[in-house]
Amino acid sequence: xxxxxxxxxxxxxxxxxxxxxxxxxxxxxxxxxxxxxxxxxxxxxxxxxxxxxxxxxxxxxxxxxxxxxxxxxxxxxxxxxxxxxxxxxxxxxxxxxxxxxxxxxxxxxxxxxxxxxxxxxxxxxxxxxxxxxxxxxxxxxxxxxxxxxxxxx
Amino acid sequence: xxxxxxxxxxxxxxxxxxxxxxxxxxxxxxxxxxxxxxxxxxxxxxxxxxxxxxxxxxxxxxxxxxxxxxxxxxxxxxxxxxxxxxxxxxxxxxx
Numbered sequence: 001x002x003x004x005x006x007x008x009x010x011x012x013x014x015x016x017x018x019x020x021x022x023x024x025x026x027x028x029x030x031x032x033x034x035x036x037x038x039x040x041x042x043x044x045x046x047x048x049x050x051x052x053x054x055x056x057x058x059x060x061x062x063x064x065x066x067x068x069x070x071x072x073x074x075x076x077x078x079x080x081x082x083x084x085x086x087x088x089x090x091x092x093x094x095x096x097x098x099x100x101x102x103x104x105x106x107x108x109x110x111x112x113x114x115x116x117x118x119x120x121x122x123x124x125x126x127x128x129x130x131x132x133x134x135x136x137x138x139x140x141x142x143x144x145x146x147x148x149x150x151x152x153x
Numbered sequence: 154x155x156x157x158x159x160x161x162x163x164x165x166x167x168x169x170x171x172x173x174x175x176x177x178x179x180x181x182x183x184x185x186x187x188x189x190x191x192x193x194x195x196x197x198x199x200x201x202x203x204x205x206x207x208x209x210x211x212x213x214x215x216x217x218x219x220x221x222x223x224x225x226x227x228x229x230x231x232x233x234x235x236x237x238x239x240x241x242x243x244x245x246x247x248x
Contacts, residue, residue, distance in 0.1 A: 055165035055196070055213055059231050069230075071169050096170070096212055097227040116168040116193070123173040131232030 005082075005125045006152040010037055011145055013083035020085070023093045023105070024049050027070050030083040030110040039081035039112045047072040048110070058093030058103040059130060065106025065140060067130050068093040074114035082122060083110040084148075086139055107136060158246050159190040161202060162226070163211040167195040170212045170230055177229040178210060181239050187246050208245050 013033040020026035031045035051072045058068045065087075090104035109126050113119050129135050129152065138151035160178070164171035171193045179191065194202055196213045208222040209215060212230060215223045224241050228234040 051165065057165070057170075059227065060233075061231050062233060069170070071166060073166055074168065096165075096230075097214070097225060099214070111169055113166075113169050116172040120172060120176055123169065124176060127173050127177075127230055127232075130230065 004121070004153070005129050006149055008082050008122050008125060009084055009148075009152070010039075010081060012037055013039075013081065014145060014148060015083075015085040016142055016144070016148070017088045018085050019088055020091060021089070023052060023068065023070075023091050023108075026085050026087060026091060026108050027052065027110065030085050030108060034081055034083050034110065034112055037081070039077070039079055041076050041078060044072065044076040044112070047076045052093070056094035056096055056099050058095050058105055060095055060097075060101075060103055061130070061133075061136075063106075063133070063136070064104060065090050065136070066093075066103045067107045067109065067136070068103075068105045069109045069111055069126065069130075071111035071113060077112045077114040079112070080114060080119050080122065081112045082126065083112075084108070084139075085110070086142065106140060157188065157190055158207040158248075159192060159205065160242075160246075161199065161206040161209045162191060162193045163196045163199050163209055163213065163215060164193075164226075165196060165213050167193050167198065170226075174210060174212060174226040174229040177235075178226075178239070178242060182242065182246065185239075185243055187243060189246055210242065
């Protein structure tokens, strides 16, 4: 099981079963949480939305609900953090490797990163979760923070 | 093996997914007894840096003007097809 992601997620930056219907909507919801919590500047949300259009972050996992990891340049970040959103119905993100391909995404990990050397563990922890189908299935059905804790440990 | 090779890891920002891929490749190649020099960059910076590296591992598309080998690194994020990509990287390092 991916250990430790729960320690890296601010509980107030977790949104479960969002009704968002576009990638911009869920990015702005999660970015708003990170901004309120003091992780990012007010410029962060626009920067991530803009970046997602040109350099998308959808990851194809051969599932009906794939993962996206939106993020942007460090100048918009005040301190490192991760927000997580699960979606009631998948929204469309483009594939990171092939921007012409659209992917249904059910899980969004919004990354606020400003120092790669200090955030390797955080990135590894996110990737371990992405690569764990049981963890994603658990997150999909999670309705409370306790459910999330049970999945992410 | 002759001189140590240099891999340029690229992604959109040069700090997020390229870091994850760099770490994953470094650990996997160590197990295969191989070391290399690593650099990281934004995908848009690759054309200006490519002369000093042996090949590129990228999670995002790289300009077609780049003539060095480009290996797709998304497998290290998704976990799907990772072993095949590791074999490709090992082959490039042993060249």
